[in-house]
Amino acid sequence: MTAGSLPRRVVVVGASAAGLAVAEELRGRGFDGALTLIGDEPGLPYDRPPLSKQLLSGQWEPDRLLLRPHERWDALGVDHRPGTAAVGVDTGARTVRLADGDACAYDALVIATGARAVHPPSLGRGLSGVQVLRDLRDALELRAALARGGRLIVVGAGFVGAEAAAVARGLDVPVTLVDPLPLPMVGALGDEVAALLADRHREHGVDLRCGTGVREVLAEDGRATGVVLDDGSRIEAATVLIAVGARPAVDWLDGSGVPLGSREHDGVEGVLCDARGHAGDSVWSAGDVAAWWDGSRHLRSEHRLSATEQGRAVGAALLGQEPPPAGLPYFWSDQYDLRLQSYGVTGRAPAFEVVEGSLAEGRFVGVYGPPDGEGRPRRVDGVIGNGMARALRTWRQAVLDRAPLPVKDLTNSPR
Numbered sequence: 001m002t003a004g005s006l007p008r009r010v011v012v013v014g015a016s017a018a019g020l021a022v023a024e025e026l027r028g029r030g031f032d033g034a035l036t037l038i039g040d041e042p043g044l045p046y047d048r049p050p051l052s053k054q055l056l057s058g059q060w061e062p063d064r065l066l067l068r069p070h071e072r073w074d075a076l077g078v079d080h081r082p083g084t085a086a087v088g089v090d091t092g093a094r095t096v097r098l099a100d101g102d103a104c105a106y107d108a109l110v111i112a113t114g115a116r117a118v119h120p121p122s123l124g125r126g127l128s129g130v131q132v133l134r135d136l137r138d139a140l141e142l143r144a145a146l147a148r149g150g151r152l153i154v155v156g157a158g159f160v161g162a163e164a165a166a167v168a169r170g171l172d173v174p175v176t177l178v179d180p181l182p183l184p185m186v187g188a189l190g191d192e193v194a195a196l197l198a199d200r201h202r203e204h205g206v207d208l209r210c211g212t213g214v215r216e217v218l219a220e221d222g223r224a225t226g227v228v229l230d231d232g233s234r235i236e237a238a239t240v241l242i243a244v245g246a247r248p249a250v251d252w253l254d255g256s257g258v259p260l261g262s263r264e265h266d267g268v269e270g271v272l273c274d275a276r277g278h279a280g281d282s283v284w285s286a287g288d289v290a291a292w293w294d295g296s297r298h299l300r301s302e303h304r305l306s307a308t309e310q311g312r313a314v315g316a317a318l319l320g321q322e323p324p325p326a327g328l329p330y331f332w333s334d335q336y337d338l339r340l341q342s343y344g345v346t347g348r349a350p351a352f353e354v355v356e357g358s359l360a361e362g363r364f365v366g367v368y369g370p371p372d373g374e375g376r377p378r379r380v381d382g383v384i385g386n387g388m389a390r391a392l393r394t395w396r397q398a399v400l401d402r403a404p405l406p407v408k409d410l411t412n413s414p415r
Contacts, residue, residue: 008033015039019110035078169206303329369405
């Protein structure tokens, strides 16, 4: 592809939300060239957030997770390669090597391989009864284990761990939730909301062990029987779920020349891109695997909405067109009677304040922002809420505006 020309052959590696968004945006903007979508999982692309919620609980079956129904998929005109892993890239020859021995030539390559669950060898990797939760097969395996009964030990109280613990308690499975941090999901929620979440877990019978880690996974005859915590506690279990995070799926890019970040040198892992997802030499990236430039540093976003928005932006950029307007980072988490929804920047670093409702009652809207002299947010960089959906939508505009606090005109805004 020469400078200024448009691609005629686009290869997208990664058949999930970001990769599908690239394909749909290209077709929607009139691209009629060859479009190949490569994915290492069998079947059609599916949505991942419900894996630790509706699918794990048994409320949904796998077909309901499909990102697009079969008839819409057929109309997309994509050469879909399911169950086929990419194992390498030759950026000079512009080809992607596949595990089945085939190769795909491209004018433009989009890397959308997402992230893989971290499972350290010290945490029982390879033992029966020990698993991660990242893909459909993992979720179905864990669902079957919960149906067999016995205690579930969840190692890691982030999104996946906390949600899986809540689902297990809803199925009356005994649960121990372990994390070295002081509260579940505290990195995403901050201390105040995380404390509310911790109370909910305890109220529903979770044996919550925060402030300690797992020293050892116990086993007999190749099967896990429990764990030993850093504080010396021994807990028996039928199943151990390892939910200690995920890392960008970039191993297949080793030696390719595609720019990859590291925590040590760049402060972030993943494919290093500019502000539109371009990684150089006809290579682009979107979704969990991509570290986009935000004006001062490279950042990765693992939010579901960001994957779609980045995929759409890359699809537009490949055709030399303006991307659709970017939205706000968004996440939600269903646990017991809570449906936490958030827009913008949240976490422990910003100051936090409840602006409507109350945490004690469980119906609230709270805002995050840089602290003023009294430790309160001086503007609205993020917002979170539960049980007050209309109010939360109103405060979303304050996040878009990065409005200073107090925000005086919200009470007059339509809800």
